[in-house]
Amino acid sequence: MSEMSNMSVDMEMNETPTSVYEPHEWKHGTVVAGIPWKNPVGTASGTFQVDACGRFYDVSQLGSVTTKGVSPVPWLGNPGVRTAECPGGTVNAVGLQNPGVDHYLDYDLPKLKKLGATVIANVAGHCDDDYAQVVEKLADSNADMLEINVSCPNVTHGGMSVGTDPVALSRLMDRLRPLTNKPMIVKLTPNVTDIAAIAKSAVEGGADALSMINTLVGMRIDIRTGEPIIANRTGGVSGPCVFPVGLACVWRVRTALPDVPIIGIGGIDSGKKALEYLYAGANAVEVGGAALYDPTAPIRVALELEELLDSRPQLTEKLAKGDTWR
Numbered sequence: 001m002s003e004m005s006n007m008s009v010d011m012e013m014n015e016t017p018t019s020v021y022e023p024h025e026w027k028h029g030t031v032v033a034g035i036p037w038k039n040p041v042g043t044a045s046g047t048f049q050v051d052a053c054g055r056f057y058d059v060s061q062l063g064s065v066t067t068k069g070v071s072p073v074p075w076l077g078n079p080g081v082r083t084a085e086c087p088g089g090t091v092n093a094v095g096l097q098n099p100g101v102d103h104y105l106d107y108d109l110p111k112l113k114k115l116g117a118t119v120i121a122n123v124a125g126h127c128d129d130d131y132a133q134v135v136e137k138l139a140d141s142n143a144d145m146l147e148i149n150v151s152c153p154n155v156t157h158g159g160m161s162v163g164t165d166p167v168a169l170s171r172l173m174d175r176l177r178p179l180t181n182k183p184m185i186v187k188l189t190p191n192v193t194d195i196a197a198i199a200k201s202a203v204e205g206g207a208d209a210l211s212m213i214n215t216l217v218g219m220r221i222d223i224r225t226g227e228p229i230i231a232n233r234t235g236g237v238s239g240p241c242v243f244p245v246g247l248a249c250v251w252r253v254r255t256a257l258p259d260v261p262i263i264g265i266g267g268i269d270s271g272k273k274a275l276e277y278l279y280a281g282a283n284a285v286e287v288g289g290a291a292l293y294d295p296t297a298p299i300r301v302a303l304e305l306e307e308l309l310d311s312r313p314q315l316t317e318k319l320a321k322g323d324t325w326r
C-alpha cells in the first residue's frame with residue numbers, strides 16, 4: 001500500500017487503540033545517533049519526573065526519557081509566579097530548578113536505568129565551565145545520550161544566550177566534545193532568524209544529533225495591575241500553539257542538513273502530530289507539556305503513532321535503519 005493511500009485507514013483509527021497501562025510489544029522502532037528507541041516517542045526535558053510519571057505508566061515503554069536539565073550544583077530556579085496560561089499553551093519561567101548532577105547520578109539516573117528506560121540526560125549551565133563539569137560527570141554514567149540545553153529562555157546566563165550565537169555555540173562545543181564519547185544532542189531554540197545556521201554550527205562542533213524546539217519567548221500581563229504575571233516577566237511558550245513552529249524548524253534544519261539525526265519537539269499531543277514531525281524529517285519525537293495535564297500522554301501518543309505507522313511501511317523501514325522520510 002502506498003504511503004498516500006492511508007487516508008481511510010487513518011480516519012477509522014481509534015483515538016486510543018490500546019490501554020496505556022498494559023504492557024505492549026512495540027512494532028516500529030527508530031534509531032537516533034546509533035541509539036535504538038523501541039518506539040519513536042520520548043518525553044521532553046522538564047516535563048517528566050521518574051517518581052511522578054512512574055506512578056502512571058511503565059517508563060520502560062517509552063522510546064526514551066529525557067530528564068530535567070541538571071547543573072553542577074543545585075539551582076533554586078526563578079521565584080514565583082512561574083507559569084501563566086496562554087491560548088493553546090503555557091508560558092513558564094521555572095528557570096531550570098534542579099537538585100544538581102550529583103543527586104541526579106545518585107537517584108534519578110539509577111532508578112530510571114533499573115526500570116529499563118533509555119535515558120537522555122539534559123545538561124544545563126550558566127557558563128561553559130558549568131556545562132563542562134556536568135558533561136564530565138555524566139561521561140562515565142550509564143545515561144544513553146546527553147542533551148545540551150543551549151536554548152532555555154529563562155536564565156540570564158548560558159541557555160538561550162549560547163544557542164542564539166553561533167560563535168558562543170562553537171566555543172562551547174569545542175570544550176564539550178572531547179569530554180565524552182556518548183552521543184551528544186544539542187537542543188535548539190526557535191528564537192532565532194536562521195535556525196539552520198545555528199544547527200550547522202552545532203554539527204560542525206561535533207553534535208551527533210539535534211533536538212528542536214525549546215520554548216518561544218512570551219509573556220502575559222495582569223490587566224488588573226498592568227504588570228507581568230510571571231515574576232521573571234517573560235517566559236517560554238509551549239503547548240499546541242507552538243506545534244507549527246516546531247514543525248517548520250525541523251523542516252528547515254532537515255533541508256539544510258540531510259544527514260543529521262533530529263528529534264522533533266513542540267506541541268505534540270497526538271499520534272497524528274507526531275507523524276507530521278516524522279514526515280518533516282525527524283527521526284523521533286518527544287512529548288512535552290501535554291504530559292503536564294495528562295501524565296500518560298507520551299504513551300498514548302506512542303500507541304496512536306504505532307497504529308498510524310502500521311500502514312506506512314516505507315516510513316517505518318527508514319526509521320528502523322536510522323534514516324528519515326526526507
Ligand SMILES: Cc1cc2nc3c(=O)[nH]c(=O)nc-3n(C[C@H](O)[C@H](O)[C@H](O)COP(=O)(O)O)c2cc1C
Nearest residue numbers: 044045046069149213214238239266267268288289
Ligand atoms: C515546565 C517546563 C520545564 C521545562 N524544562 C526544560 C529543561 O529543563 N530543559 C530543556 O531543554 N527544556 C525544558 N523545557 C522545554 C521542553 O522540553 C520542550 O522543548 C518545550 O516545552 C516544547 O515542547 P511542548 O510544546 O511539547 O511542551 C521545559 C518545558 C516546560 C513546559
